[in-house]
Amino acid sequence: MTRTGRGAPTDGRARRWAGQRAGRRAELVAAAVTAIAEHGPEATTEQIAAAAGLPRPALYRHFDGLDDLQGALAEHALALYVEALVPVWSPRGTPREMLAAAVTAHVRWVAAHTDLYRYILRAARVTTAVTDVRQEIADRMTALLSVEIPGGGLPHAVAEPLAAGAVGLVDAATGRWLDSPDPLPLEELAGELADWVWAALDTAFRARSIVIDPDRPLVETDR
DSSP, X not given: OOOOTTHHHHHHHHHHHHHHHHHHHHHHHHHHHHHHHHHOTTOOHHHHHHHHTSOHHHHTTSSSSHHHHHHHHXXXXXXXXXXXXXXXXXXXXXXXXXXXXXXXXXXXHHHHTXXXXXXXXXXXXXXXXXXXXXXXXXXXXXXHHHTSSTTOOOOHHHHHHHHHHHHHHHHHHHHHHHHOSSOOOHXXXXXXXXXXXXXXXXXXXXXXXXXXXXXXXXXXXXX
């Protein structure tokens, strides 16, 4: 059985409406980011609505409550964060350079988006999304430690908790640094963190008679 042509215009209108709704939600998320930058991580929905030029009830014509708004904000923030972590997804150089680049990317992003970072961490609705990103970083590091080390790396059962611990160390130390009344300069903090992580990795390697020069590429390339 075939439908009449009446369905086509309706489908077209539905698609246009969906596109308009997505565009409006993106505009409101941008307004929320502005409000958070102005008022800090405790920014209220009233302040977010004001930044968007709307009364508070009108804000929820586009979001299914506070959880939906916070989820959209988290999705936006985490997309920016993942984009900034190119050194994690495509590591280059020596082990020391790879670690330094990845840690520096994290610290720089958090320092540049501190209030937004704290806002999404405070929102219970988005803790799973944040955990998923952390897990993805740890999984990438686990693969580097257990699979991509020439000649064989660490056993997966060792690499996995070691990677999770390294991610947790960098994240926790950066959070403490943000609250410090007398913080290290950003680049110095990143260098210290990279050294601490390397010390832990080197200990695990040497316990299994794996000796890696942190200042030589893992795979030598022809020049």
